[in-house]
Amino acid sequence: MSGILGPFLAVLRRDLMLAWRGRADVLVTLAFFVIVVCLFPFGVGAETNQLRAIAPGVLWVAALLSTLLSLHRLFAQDHADGTLEQLLLSPEPTALWVTAKVSAHWIVTGLPLVLAAPGLALLFDVEQGALGVLTLSLALGSPILALLGAVGAALTLGLRGGGVLLALLVLPLFVPVLIFGAGAVDSHLGGTGATAHMLLLGGGLLGALALAPFACAAALRIAIE
Amino acid sequence: MLEANDLACLKGDRLLFRGLDVRLDAGEMLRVAGPNGVGKTSLLRILCGLAMQEHGQVRWRGLDIRRERETFHRALLYVGHLPALNDLLTPLENLRFACAAGGDDPGESACMEALARIGLAGQVDLPARVLSQGQRRRVGLARLFLSASRPFWVLDEPFTALDVAAVADLAGTLSTHCEAGGTVILTTHQDAPFAKPPAVLDLAGVAC
Numbered sequence: 001m002s003g004i005l006g007p008f009l010a011v012l013r014r015d016l017m018l019a020w021r022g023r024a025d026v027l028v029t030l031a032f033f034v035i036v037v038c039l040f041p042f043g044v045g046a047e048t049n050q051l052r053a054i055a056p057g058v059l060w061v062a063a064l065l066s067t068l069l070s071l072h073r074l075f076a077q078d079h080a081d082g083t084l085e086q087l088l089l090s091p092e093p094t095a096l097w098v099t100a101k102v103s104a105h106w107i108v109t110g111l112p113l114v115l116a117a118p119g120l121a122l123l124f125d126v127e128q129g130a131l132g133v134l135t136l137s138l139a140l141g142s143p144i145l146a147l148l149g150a151v152g153a154a155l156t157l158g159l160r161g162g163g164v165l166l167a168l169l170v171l172p173l174f175v176p177v178l179i180f181g182a183g184a185v186d187s188h189l190g191g192t193g194a195t196a197h198m199l200l201l202g203g204g205l206l207g208a209l210a211l212a213p214f215a216c217a218a219a220l221r222i223a224i225e
Numbered sequence: 226m227l228e229a230n231d232l233a234c235l236k237g238d239r240l241l242f243r244g245l246d247v248r249l250d251a252g253e254m255l256r257v258a259g260p261n262g263v264g265k266t267s268l269l270r271i272l273c274g275l276a277m278q279e280h281g282q283v284r285w286r287g288l289d290i291r292r293e294r295e296t297f298h299r300a301l302l303y304v305g306h307l308p309a310l311n312d313l314l315t316p317l318e319n320l321r322f323a324c325a326a327g328g329d330d331p332g333e334s335a336c337m338e339a340l341a342r343i344g345l346a347g348q349v350d351l352p353a354r355v356l357s358q359g360q361r362r363r364v365g366l367a368r369l370f371l372s373a374s375r376p377f378w379v380l381d382e383p384f385t386a387l388d389v390a391a392v393a394d395l396a397g398t399l400s401t402h403c404e405a406g407g408t409v410i411l412t413t414h415q416d417a418p419f420a421k422p423p424a425v426l427d428l429a430g431v432a433c
Contacts (some may be wrong), residue, residue, distance in 0.1 A: 010325030014314070023315040082307025085275060091299040091328050225278045 007092040008100045009045050015104030026074065029110045033066040037120045048125050055124035056134055056180035056185035063113045063138060064145060064174050069147040070109045071170070072156075074101065075220065080158055088224055094217035101151045102213070110142035126185075133188045140201040141181040147205075147212035148173045177204065226251050226408050227272065227377060232281035234267045240433040241267055243280065247410075247426065250407045251376070254409040254419070260427035261304065265412040266306065268428065269381050274411065285377070299328065302372045305378045312354035314347055316364045319353060323368055324391045330372045339370040344391065358386040369398055378402060380411040391416050 019026055040058045041051060087097055117138050118131045126134065139172040152170035156162035184197035226249055233243035240265035249255055257265045270276035272283055274290045274297065283290045290297040296375060310319050320336045331339075340349050344361045353364065366383060378399070385391050396417045399409050409423075 005394055006330060008327060010322055014318075014322045015341045017318070018313055019313060077311070080307075081311060082305055082309040083305065083311065085303070085305055086323060087326055088275065089273060089298050089301060089303050090326050091295045091331075092326075097326065 004092070004096065007090060008096050011087075011097045012098035012104050015101055016107065017042070019104065019108040025070075026108050026112070029066050029070045029109045030116060032087065033062050033113050034116065034120065036062040036065060038123065047211055052126060053125040054120055055126045056130075056137075056182040059117055059121060059134065059138070059180050060141075063117070063142060064171075064178060066113060066206070067109065067142065067145045067149055068167055068170065071153045072166060074105050074150055075151045075157050077222075081224070084220065085224060089219060094220070095213035098150070098213045098216045098220070099209075104144050105150070106146040110146050111193050114138045114142060127189070130185050130188055133194045136184050136198065137181045137184040137194070137201060140205055141177045144177050144201070144204050144208045145174055147208040148177075151212050151215045151219060154216045154223060157161065157220070157223040158212040173209075179200070181194070227283070227285055227410075229272060229283045230281055230362045231270070232271060232283070233279040234264055234271060234276075235279040236257075236264070236267060238278075242428060242431045243433060244282070246430050247272070248282075249408050251408060252403050253270075253405050254411070254423035256423045256425050257412045257428060258425050259411065259432070263428045264379055264431050265428060269303075269305075269379050269410065269412065273301060274277050274298070275303070281361045298405060301377045301379065302375045303381075304325065304365050304368065304383060305381045310353045310356075310361055310364055311344055313328055313352060315350050315352060316356070316360075316367075317349045319364055320367050320371075323365075324371055326356060329374075335371060336367075339367040340364070342365045342370050343394075359388060359391070362386045363391065366395065369402075373402070373405070373407075376406060376407045378409045380409065380410075382412055382414075384413050385415055386417045396420075 019041070037058055040054065042053065044050060075084060088094065090097065114135060118135050119136055121131055149170050152166050155169065156166045159165060180197045180200045184194040187197060188194040227247070229245070229247040232245040234241040257268060259265055267276060271278045274294060285293065285297045288296070309323060316323070317336055317340060318373055320340060321333065324331050324336070337349060340346065343366055345360060345367070347362060353361065362385065369378070370393065376431065383395060387395065396419050400420050403409055406410070
């Protein structure tokens with residue numbers, strides 16, 4: 001373990017280990033996702049066609065809200081105990097370990113949602129062919145949510161009432177992801193194919209991966225001052 | 226080695242100090258003194274590059290520390306007020322992470338040795354949340370034994386919560402580092418038993 005990957009892997013491994021030792025926190029996010037999704041059929045009634053039509057939107061909005069629920073934890077603990085100061089004093093590039101932190105956060109909070117989505121979609125009687133499209137759209141879209149959210153989390157770090165501010169800050173940024181993510185399933189069912197939506201999500205992911213860590217690094221330097 | 230010219234520090238809308246010059250050469254130790262709230266920690270954070278000064282410049286070996294961040298931070302070890310300990314990890318895991326994140330990889334046995342050296346041999350496998358304040362402090366200070374290659378040590382109140390024996394031991398370690406050509410800047414309210422008393426910078430004299 002050496003070179004540029006050393007600090008990346010160290011941060012990734014530590015954050016995954018911390019998530020495992022505090023796994024109750026992680027399960028809360030997943031449980032929230034499952035419960036929000038399950039509430040909709042009670043609210044809108046069990047009419048099959050209607051459920052089928054709202055399924056992609058419901059799953060996407062629920063994924064978005066669950067992401068938001070866990071975002072404030074991304075840097076809060078490290079900020080409180082001084083680890084963030086030490087990380088910012090590391091000679092390694094800040095964007096590198098920020099990417100590691102966001103990756104660990106996505107593996108712990110985003111990936112379970114992606115894996116749970118097909119099972120929950122069955123509750124809405126989504127047809128078999130569309131399950132794959134829905135899962136893939138979440139797999140491409142949820143890392144974008146994590147990356148954009150990390151910038152918001154860094155900007156609101158240490159502020160009073162930061163949680164609400166964070167939601168106001170990042171939810172509008174989530175809108176394009178929501179449109180293309182939920183739209184992918186609709187266009188697949190409509191017969192036009194989901195390729196265009198997937199390409200846009202993939203492009204968005206690459207763009208967020210290239211830019212968000214740097215924005216996050218700059219925001220963290222300001223937060224620590 | 227380190228040179229700061231005409232530093233001014235603004236906290237909120239209060240000017241803590243201005244026109245402050247600091248100069249440290251290899252082998253020197255400087256103690257920053259002054260009453261609470263005079264800006265000791267703020268000064269150390271500015272010298273580390275963690276906080277931005279209102280005015281002035283900090284140079285490491287003649288280069289601006291903000292321009293040459295990577296070179297400077299490779300030479301710097303900062304032990305702040307906050308212990309940088311995660312409660313869910315053991316002292317050994319915390320120490321190994323601190324080293325790895327800083328770009329060093331001393332290996333497990335070297336980390337164990339450093340923890341034993343600072344008096345935590347019996348606690349390496351306990352979660353950090355069960356440690357006492359003094360023991361938590363020691364985990365952060367264990368990095369000193371793994372950072373001989375870093376010439377510039379900045380320590381904010383390193384003696385707080387330590388017992389008498391540990392204070393003497395730490396003072397010895399700092400003196401040794403200076404004798405080997407290192408540079409140490411620290412704040413403390415205690416009279417530590419240094420072999421050669423360090424130079425004192427009294428911030429009360431320059432405070433606004």
